[in-house]
Amino acid sequence: DAKTTQPNSMESNEEEPVHLPCNHSTISGTDYIHWYRQLPSQGPEYVIHGLTSNVNNRMASLAIAEDRKSSTLILHRATLRDAAVYYCILRDGGSQGNLIFGKGTKLSVKP
Amino acid sequence: NAGVMQNPRHLVRRRGQEARLRCSPMKGHSHVYWYRQLPEEGLKFMVYLQKENIIDESGMPKERFSAEFPKEGPSILRIQQVVRGDSAAYFCASSPIPGQGYMDTGELFFGEGSRLTVL
Numbered sequence: 620d621a622k623t624t625q626p627n628s629m630e631s632n633e634e635e636p637v638h639l640p641c642n643h644s645t646i647s648g649t650d651y652i653h654w655y656r657q658l659p660s661q662g663p664e665y666v667i668h669g670l671t672s673n674v675n676n677r678m679a680s681l682a683i684a685e686d687r688k689s690s691t692l693i694l695h696r697a698t699l700r701d702a703a704v705y706y707c708i709l710r711d712g713g714s715q716g717n718l719i720f721g722k723g724t725k726l727s728v729k730p
Numbered sequence: 731n732a733g734v735m736q737n738p739r740h741l742v743r744r745r746g747q748e749a750r751l752r753c754s755p756m757k758g759h760s761h762v763y764w765y766r767q768l769p770e771e772g773l774k775f776m777v778y779l780q781k782e783n784i785i786d787e788s789g790m791p792k793e794r795f796s797a798e799f800p801k802e803g804p805s806i807l808r809i810q811q812v813v814r815g816d817s818a819a820y821f822c823a824s825s826p827i828p829g830q831g832y833m834d835t836g837e838l839f840f841g842e843g844s845r846l847t848v849l
Contacts, residue, residue, distance in 0.1 A: 653837075662734075662821045662840030663773065706772075717763050717786065718838055720773040 623707045628725040631697045639692040639724055641707030646687050651710050653718070654681065654692050656703040663706065663720075666692065702728045732757065734824050734841035735804075742847045749809040749816070751844045755824030761785075762805040763823040763838060764797055773821065779805060812848045819843045 624642040631637040643652065654666040667674055667681045669690070674681040680693040694701055706723040735754040743749050755762050764776040778786040779799040790797065794812075799805040809816055823838040 657773075662823075662843050663838075664840065665837045668837070717765075717775040717778050717789075719775065720765075722772050 623709060623721055625705075625707055625721065625724045627722065628727065630727045630729065631694075631701075633699060633728055633730050634696050637694040637697045637701070637726065637728075639694075639705050639707075639726065640689065641691070642689045643707070643709055644688045646709055647711070649711050652681065652683060652687075652690050653708045653710055654679070655706045655708065655718070655720075656701075657706070657723070658700075658703045666705070697726075697728045699728050699730060702726055734822055734839050736820075736822050736841035736844050738844060739842065740845050740847070742849060743812045744849050745813055746811050749812050749846055749848075751807040751809075751820050751822075751846070752804040753807070753822030753824075753841060754804040755822075756826075756839050759824035759826050759839070761825045762799050763825075764805075764807050765821045765823065767819045767821060767843075769818070776807070809846070812846070814848045817846055817848045819845045 651668050651670050653668040655663040656666050657663045667676055667679050669681045669683050671683060673683060682691045682693060704723040704725050706720050708718050710718060734756055737752050741749055753762060760781050762779045765773040766776055767773045775789040777790050777797045779797060781799055782801050794810045796808045807820060821840055821843045823840045825838050
């Protein structure tokens, strides 16, 4: 699985949008972009994933660059409960194996 | 539909004892993954199992660690002769059978983790 690069930490104010960037310049054509997050003292949870087109779900939006070498996870209105470590992970669409977690971005949300 | 269940949530062992961590995957899931997270660090893959088979154990330490996922019952991660460096949170994840929605999302469903403390 190709590597990703994320900022170590970011801060946001409550009820403001948050844009979490991820660079993946060596992404291959069959790699899906997955985002997970880990709240304090909990296991990771799936947030969103995409291949080429932008994606929206109830938790977040995923904006994927046209060349797919970068993507941005968008939280439209940050809440205190969104404070977590966010992981951007590439996974080959044909893979049945594990997810490789990097260091992620630690998001702090200020009231 | 219950999520991935791990027990015990907290386990304390003395050096040299054995630790057994159990993971019951979500209903209908036949793939189990174990990860370890040391304090203040990221998750590291340990092993990937299907029912009665180890598919990928490239992240397992060569000694003292073993894992199984029997035909019936939960998956077990076993650590023999624990040392202080084994103190960590151990997370289990499961996924459904490929071809039944798995490839659509590739999503892994994680449990709450088992926190092992070695005294």
